[in-house]
Amino acid sequence: MGVEVSVEGLTKSFGSQKIWEDVTFTLPEGEVSALLGPSGTGKSVFLKSLIGLLRPERGKIIIDGTDILQCTAKELYEVRKLFGVLFQDGALFGSMDLYDNVAFPLREHTRKSESEIRNIVMEKLELTGLTGAEGKLPGEISGGMRKRAGLARALVLDPEIILVDEPDSGLDPVRTTYLAQLLIDINAQIDATILIVTHNINLARTVPDNLGMLYRKNLVMFGPREVLLTSEEPSVRQFLRGSKLGPIGMSEEKDDAQMRAEMEQAEAGHNDGSPGEDELRGVPSQMQPTPGSPVRQGELRREKRVSEMLDTLPEGAQNAIREEWAARGHGNGNTATAVPAGAVAPASGGDSASGIGLDDHYGSAEN
Numbered sequence: 440m441g442v443e444v445s446v447e448g449l450t451k452s453f454g455s456q457k458i459w460e461d462v463t464f465t466l467p468e469g470e471v472s473a474l475l476g477p478s479g480t481g482k483s484v485f486l487k488s489l490i491g492l493l494r495p496e497r498g499k500i501i502i503d504g505t506d507i508l509q510c511t512a513k514e515l516y517e518v519r520k521l522f523g524v525l526f527q528d529g530a531l532f533g534s535m536d537l538y539d540n541v542a543f544p545l546r547e548h549t550r551k552s553e554s555e556i557r558n559i560v561m562e563k564l565e566l567t568g569l570t571g572a573e574g575k576l577p578g579e580i581s582g583g584m585r586k587r588a589g590l591a592r593a594l595v596l597d598p599e600i601i602l603v604d605e606p607d608s609g610l611d612p613v614r615t616t617y618l619a620q621l622l623i624d625i626n627a628q629i630d631a632t633i634l635i636v637t638h639n640i641n642l643a644r645t646v647p648d649n650l651g652m653l654y655r656k657n658l659v660m661f662g663p664r665e666v667l668l669t670s671e672e673p674s675v676r677q678f679l680r681g682s683k684l685g686p687i688g689m690s691e692e693k694d695d696a697q698m699r700a701e702m703e704q705a706e707a708g709h710n711d712g713s714p715g716e717d718e719l720r721g722v723p724s725q726m727q728p729t730p731g732s733p734v735r736q737g738e739l740r741r742e743k744r745v746s747e748m749l750d751t752l753p754e755g756a757q758n759a760i761r762e763e764w765a766a767r768g769h770g771n772g773n774t775a776t777a778v779p780a781g782a783v784a785p786a787s788g789g790d791s792a793s794g795i796g797l798d799d800h801y802g803s804a805e806n
């Protein structure tokens with residue numbers, strides 16, 4: 440089962456440039472969380488801090504009971520083994536074929552025989568739709584395949600925490616949905632704690648259990664996804680709509696004069712191309728595991744956890760949560776009445792039916 444990751448009062452600067460300060464939140468064990476935020480707000484710096492590649496100057500990062508900012512190098516090495524990380528470009532070794540790339544962590548960190556390694560590598564390549572592509576070099580395949588190969592490699596050591604940096608970068612919307620589905624299915628299968636950093640609003644609205652947003656060097660909010668998705672906080676609304684209108688400017692923050700000028704342009708009829716104020720409002724149904732997958736244990740734990748805090752949430756979030764539970768036949772926190780997650784999932788391969796699959800052509804690993 441995935442482990443809880445708890446961050447307390449975390450502050451990171453590079454020289455005099457403060458990236459974020461006093462960041463506090465908990466990634467609940469085995470749940471899927473996503474972190475949003477305008478470019479440059481330090482989302483990647485945050486992921487790198489979680490795995491100990493960067494060192495915040497203040498605060499705690501407690502992973503499975505160990506504060507990685509205080510522990511010994513040996514303890515940090517052990518904690519790092521809990522992680523599987525999918526970097527934006529897959530971070531594959533260019534001179535190794537996909538098989539050797541995926542086998543690499545097993546050869547480096549375990550004493551498994553080559554035949555054991557082969558079984559694991561082929562299983563993960565199959566899981567990520569890459570069977571048949573094991574002999575290809577990263578330079579010979581598409582960005583989508585590189586991402587899936589990076590995911591296959593992130594999974595070989597059975598991680599308890601999976602960090603995913605911008606899963607949609609370089610992918611078309613259909614492949615982004617397939618990759619998101621893969622993450623949800625993996626969560627159902629291995630119950631890992633997952634944190635996704637993304638700009639993709641559709642993914643953020645439909646995939647995670649919990650959502651947070653970094654802005655102005657702070658964590659604006661973090662909690663059950665319904666809280667952020669029903670928030671009236673101007674920076675959150677602006678970000679969700681992808682609108683020019685609001686406090687977020689080209690380089691993070693804009694001044695009052697620019698905000699006023701843009702409001703006047705909008706009132707005079709200028710269209711910035713973003714959806715209307717009422718579009719992208721509300722909470723869409725959450726992506727479910729592919730039918731036939733195990734029930735997501737993280738979802739069941741979340742239902743219990745959220746039901747215990749429900750009264751403390753803003754009213755809009757409470758209503759959205761109750762509506763979703765009612766629509767799915769879940770009891771108020773009564774996990775015994777939960778329907779199998781797969782039972783409410785969209786039909787398997789629904790997108791494939793219209794022609795685009797995980798692979799460009801059915802049966803081919805190319806895309």
Ligand SMILES: Nc1ncnc2c1ncn2[C@@H]1O[C@H](COP(=O)(O)OP(=O)(O)OP(=O)(O)O)[C@@H](O)[C@H]1O
Pocket residue numbers: 453458476477478479480481482483484485
């Ligand atoms: N090693 C480093 N040394 C100095 N500054 C850095 C370092 N790494 C990142 N930064 C700075 O930290 C800030 C946040 O960068 P980061 O890549 O984390 O942003 P981000 O939110 O992930 O952005 P994007 O969404 O565009 O990927 C940037 O100003 C960047 O220049």
